[in-house]
Amino acid sequence: MTNMNVVGKRVLRQDAFEKVVGGKGFPVNVRLPGMLHGKLLRSPYPHARIVRMDTARAEQMPGVKAVITPADVPQIPYNPIFFMPVTSAGLVRDMLILSDTVRFAGQPVAAIAAISAAIAEQALQMIEVDYEELPAVFDPDEATRDGAPEIHAGVKNNISDTPSFAIGDIEAGFREADHIFEGTYETPRVHTCYMEPRVCVADTDTNGHITIYSSIQHLFGLRERMAYALGLSVSQVKVVQPPYIGGGFGSKLDMVYAEPLAALLSARTRRPVRIKHTRYEDFITNARHPMKVYLKTGIRKDGTFCARYARTQCDTSAYASQGPVVIMVHAHYGLMLGYRSPHLKWEGKVVLTNNIPGGAFRGYGAPQACFAVESQIDEICEELGFDPIEFRLKNTPRRGDPHPFNPEWKLDTYALDECLARGAERIGWSQRARAGSSSSTKKRGIGMAAHPLWVSGCVGFPDIYEHSGAIIKLNVDGTANLSSATMDIGSGQNTVLCQIAAEELGLADGAVLMSPGSTDTLPFDAPTHASRGTYSSGNAVKVAAAAAKKRLLEVAAVIMEANADDLEVCNGVITVKGSPARSMSVADVVKRAESPYMVIGEQGPAPTVLEEKGTIMGLSSLAPSTNPSPAVAEFVEVEVDTETGQVKVLRAVYAHDLGRVINPAAAEGQVEGGLQQGIGFALMENMLFDPESGACLTSDFLDYKMPTAVEMPRHIESIFIESNEPSGPFGAKSLAEACLIVPAPAIANAIYNATGARIRSLPITPEKILKALGKL
Amino acid sequence: MKQLISLEVNGDRHEIAVEPDATLLEVLRDHLGLLGTKQGCDSGGCGCCTVHIGDRAVYSCMKYALSAQHQKITTIEGLGADGKLDAVQDAFVREGAVQCGYCTCGMIMTAKQLLHDDPHPDEDAIRHGIAGNLCRCTGYHKIVEAIRTAARD
Known part of the structure; x- marks a missing residue:
């Protein structure tokens, strides 16, 4: 494991070169010839029945090409989430593409396609809708009382x-x-705030086949739900893989109304239809529970x-x-x-x-x-x-224990103890002052939180997809193309997967490139979620690479008149083990494999060896056998201004037992971004709604505050504990989510350490702090 | 009623018929096909659409195209020369400052202006300088590093 050429290296992200000059591959940039623009009419009421809808004036507007109402839409109840079979017994199917009953303010009731987005927007105003308002309820405590409005x-x-x-x-x-x-702890409704809006372009041919481009975290999930809700078979829906999307963080794991509506508008007009959310539409599409x-x-x-x-x-x-x-x-x-x-x-x-x-x-x-x-x-x-660290260690699983979720799995590479020990040392835990002991108005405090057990994908979870696939194809110049239906939503996962493929194949850094495909051409992959990309998709990539390597060495053995078992490949060169003089480049082997059967040489045409022939490739489709848990610990230092209630996070130390770092820069990026979302969750973020109408009041970034560069700590330290997970690719388990799970309690505990004030509801605003200190 | 306007973008002059309320962002993306400038919020809240007018970084969603006439507009496509990356673009690649990349072009345009005004900013100046550009992936740490690197080189 120690002699790795590509894994563990700070390899530059392949997509960064394209993204710094404009990033043409984002779904928001998809434009097709003859494309129309769709807009959705949304209900102003949180709970209402549509009594009458008249679209005549909208349809007559110049430039309007189609108007769709609930009467034009298949009334097939569906569940929008991508990662489970849509027919799963565990899912409630209670949504319709368009319904004559609306249940939240902003639910779409009609859709329009026009030659421009501006015309479509104007035409929305021409649709006449009479609603019968129904009583609404927004507070979950009130909703469960007898006599509360019945929503479904x-x-x-x-x-x-x-x-x-x-x-x-x-x-x-x-x-x-x-x-x-005893205690009660409350968390607010917060939004992922991906930067690229939800956007899709659907193109339906006259044979009823839909091609769709969308900013999503799962190609096959969208295909399955589109087909189900529209009453089609899955082969009638093709989801095209974008090379990257502008963030997702979980929000893009649902089919949104826009996707089937764009398809229906496209079927009606026989033209491609694009629907792009406004930021307000993004905010009301989904949020953390x-x-x-x-x-x-x-x-x-x-x-x-x-x-x-x-x-x-x-x-x-x-x-x-x-x-x-x-x-x-x-x-x-x-x-x-x-x-x-x-x-x-x-x-x-x-x-x-x-x-x-x-x-x-x-x-x-x-x-x-x-x-x-x-x-x-x-x-x-x-x-x-x-002592908070000893207390946690006393009550958490130990390395080698059976996994609490499934005793057949063992916590072989579990290292919470190291996370706690190294994090504590780095932050200076032993020098931590007693809670509330500072006499200054600006009080500093140190706090910590652990998350002893998280997932690497979804093996073991009922009815959640987990298998992954990959195709690797070698080129005559000694490079390889990797195709996988996994979506890189920003983490750098594609670069990591290419590193895994290159390491396994014995190619140099940069010799494996990711090539997007579609649901028609790619093997299934579960979504980019549940911290599974490196572990699960990485395993599939490694297996495909191993298959390609096996074929590569078989061909090389024929050419080099050696036994394939005696060959090894490193940095693009194949050698006979122990005889470095007998070598051949990967490129030369692939050239022979791809050459015509009869090759014209100095002596004229001569046949090559038949056993050499054929594209050298490998493919895989498999689910991991287990679900190794990482452990994490976060330590933060904060400063609380007890006059204003403002909290500054000065420093964060995060330790994560991730098995193996495939790319340190990408791994640090996950931790730093997770901390940012965690600080937002802890201190700032909260979606607000009008208590009467249910309308979302935090519908843009002027209202919805999240951390900027100024609110972020100057010091963020990532400690990666490499425990070498045997079931993971090159020893890796997961990383992406736990770094957002722990910051909020670590910050809350640090605020307590600084001030002696315990706040049990997020976000911890200045008002809450001043109230807790008796100053409000 | 559409009006014919003339815009100079990345050294090229374009005559375009636009509605008076068309934003510079819309015109760049939908009329000129300059898709590197991103739409993120349309309300001056995220900075994804940042471009330069003269040497000032502005939110192009907050600027009417009409009002940008007679000025030199630079978008991300106007940076770098001879097929090479600009120093700030290059630093963003090398420092790992790009994740999903949707904020990246706006962030680079803001960083360019920051370094134009103050070639050797300290960390506080960098952080305040990019506070009008949101990024949801990186925690800004590597972005700040990239701007420091670009300033040093």
């Missing part, structure tokens, strides 16, 4: 789902406890847990969508699995309201859980005088 027929008290689980006897556990802690978590924890004198009870209320909003899935990940991988307890019990409630739909967001239910769990552990340690 037959869903009693708007409770979509009430999952639960228990181990042991929770009441007996609390009877054993020497101390019991607000959750309220009640935690009750029983502790023995020795500092071990004896009972852990939790209850979660999740506002899944107007449609069930991701809610019943996100709450399960939240409960298992957020609340319960990370810390051992002989008795535990969790009860969840997924509530429908007339708010905007909930969606996936990096961390998928875990940031809400981690804020609760890690804040409460800090409270316990403060009150009972335990």
Whole structure:
């Protein structure tokens, strides 16, 4: 493992060269000949029935080519999420492409295609709609009371789902406890704020086949849902792979209304139709589920847990969508699995309201859980005088333990202990002052949080896709093209996958290039989510590369009159092991394989060897056999101005047991960006809505505040613990999400350390701090 | 009523018929096909659409195309020469400052103006200088490093 040429190197991102000069490959740049522009008419009411809709005036407007209303749309209820089979028993199918009932302010009710976006926008105003307003409810507590408005027929008290689980006897556990802690922790509705808007171009041919370009995190998920909701078969939908998209962070794991509507408008007009969201439309498309978590924890004198009870209320909003899935990940991988307890019990409630739909967001239910769990552990340690690091180690799994989610898996490469030890040393944990001991008005504090267990993909999760595929093809110049349906949403995953392929194939850095395809040409890949790209897609790429390498050496063996088992390839050169003089370049081998059968030489045409012939390639399609968990710890130092309530994060140290760093620069980039989203979640971000109309009030970046370069700490230190996971490509497990899961509780705990004020609801605004300090 | 306007973009003069309320961003992208300038919010909140008018970095979504006549406009496509990257573009590649890349062009245009006004900015000046450009991927750390590198080289 030590002699690697490409893996572990700070390789430059392939797509960066294109992105710094304009980034022509973004879906927002797709333009097709004859393309029309679509716009969606959206309901001003949060809950209403359409009584009458008249589109005549809009249709007569010059430049308008088609108007689509609920009557023109297949009424096939679907669930929009990409990563599960659309017919899964675990999904609620309660959405329609267009419906005559609207359940949130901003839900589309009609669509228009016109020769320009401006004309389409004007024409929207010409559609006459009479609504019968229905009573709406926005607060999940109110929504579950008897007599609350019914949002979906037959869903009693708007409770979509009430999952639960228990181990042991929770009441007996609390009877054993020497101390019991209780608390309720709340997290707000926050948006991913990907920079590239949701945009799609659909082109439907007269044979009923749809080709669609869209800014999404999963090609095959869109294909499956488009086909299902439109009543087509999957082969009638082709999703074209963009080389990259402008961020996603989970939000682009749902089919949005625009995608099937663009297809329907295109079918009607026989022209390509583009629909691009405005930023307001992006904000109301989906957001992280607000959750309220009640935690009750029983502790023995020795500092071990004896009972852990939790209850979660999740506002899944107007449609069930991701809610019943996100709450399960939240409960298992957020609340319960990370810390051992002989008795535990969790009860969840997924509530429908007339708010905007909930969606996936990096961390998928875990940031809400981690804020609760890690804040409460800090409270316990403060009150009972335990060292927060020793306390965590006492209650977490150890290396070699069976995995709490599936005992058949082992935590062979688990290294929370190292994350805690190295992070603590770097931040200067031992010099941390007692909480609230500073007498200055600007108080500094240090806090930490861990997330003992996270995922590398979704193996083991019911009904969630996990397999990946790859195709690798060698070229006569000694390079290779890699194709995979995985989407690089910004992380640098494609560069990492090319590094894995190059390392396995024995090619030099930069010799493997990613080549986009489509759902017609590529093997299936699960979405870019669940921290799975490097681990799962990386495994598939490595297997495809190994197959291509096997063929390469077979051909080389024929040419070099050697045994394939005696050959090795490194940096583009094949040699006979132990005889470096007998060598041949990969390029020369591929040239022979691709040459005509009869080659004209000095003696005239002569046949080549038949066994050499054929494109040298490898392909794969497989799911990983396991799901190795990384562990992480975050340490932050903050300064709280107790006069203004402002919090500055001065420094962050993040330690992550990721198995193997494939590309250090890309890995650091994940940590730094995750911290930024975590600081936003902790201190600033919160979508606001009008309490009467349910209208979104934070609909652009002037209203929705997220960290700029000024709010970010000057010092961000990433510590990567390389534990060499045997099931992962070159020892890698996952990275991308945990770095956003831990910052909020680490910051909250640091604020407590600085001021003595404990704040249990996010975001921790200056108002909340001043209130807690008795200054407001 | 459309009006015929004349814009000088990256040294080329274009005569274009535009609505009076057309933004410079719309005209660059939809009339001139200069797709490197990105639309992110249309409300002056994200900085993805930053271009130069003269030597000032401006949000092109906040500028009417009509009002940009008689001035030299530079977009990301106007940086670099002879097929080579500009020093700031090059530093963004080498420092790993590009992730999804959607903010990148606007960020580079802002960084260019920052370095024009202050060739050796300290970290605070860099951070305040790019505070009008949002990036959601990088945490800005490597962007700040890239601008420092470009200033040094």
